[in-house]
Amino acid sequence: MQITTTFRHMDPSDALKSYTEEKLERVKKYIDEPIVAQVFLTVEKIRHSADVTITAKGITIKAAEETNDMYAAVDAVVDKIERQLRRYKERIKAHKPATDSRERIVQKSIVEAESIEQQKEPVIIRTKTFSLKPMSVEEAVMQMDLLHKDFLVYTEAATESINVIYRRKDGNYGLIEPNKE
Structure with a gap:
């Protein structure tokens, strides 16, 4: 998994970056490799927001969450991504995907x-x-x-x-x- 973390209006934190990467490892069980994730962590006054865009195997999923704590925002956005991926997997099982995998x-x-x-x-x-x-x-x-x-x-x-x-x-x-x- 390739994860790019961008900090906006805040100092870069290795602890926060490793926490985000650790949380995003949970999405591997839903999508095959390769996975590219872009994470934007933003602080505006008291509002902490986490935006995540995941691209893998022809699909792109985006989610954003805002809270008063950056760690809580990361948790919430990863949970939202997991729900979307779970829904996507269930829909894929219900429909037979096309056998032609050309892109x-x-x-x-x-x-x-x-x-x-x-x-x-x-x-x-x-x-x-x-x-x-x-x-x-x-x-x-x-x-x-x-x-x-x-x-x-x-x-x-x-x-x-x-x-x-x-x-x-x-x-x-x-x-x-x-x-x-």
Whole structure:
């Protein structure tokens, strides 16, 4: 497991870092290797917050907790991650995963503008690269819920076409599929 710990508005503490790493070792029983974890520990006045992002085997899980004590925040966020992983494992057992384990990497390259203020037209300020794992609609909804996102771009396992699933304002989901003509 590769763990990156970032301290914001506080002095780095080896004891807190080792405590966090020790607690995150518990997630190994839910996910196969390799696991990459990013931990952000932040102090703002009396509020202590711990944010954790775990990426492993095609899934990404995020959680954040705030308390008055940093150790309690770490405990709470790890418990939240464990609950999410347990739910994810139970859903995976209920659905048979696709046998095609190929992952496609989508990359975008952008020519940077010399100055954003000089541009009259909108420019792309941020780009995100992610891997497209072939999955079913149910798996896409599950992944979108785990990431706490409003939409997800994925590859449909059966047709290998790129689809978009999104959360509607009424709480249901919408699916955008390419025209197959």
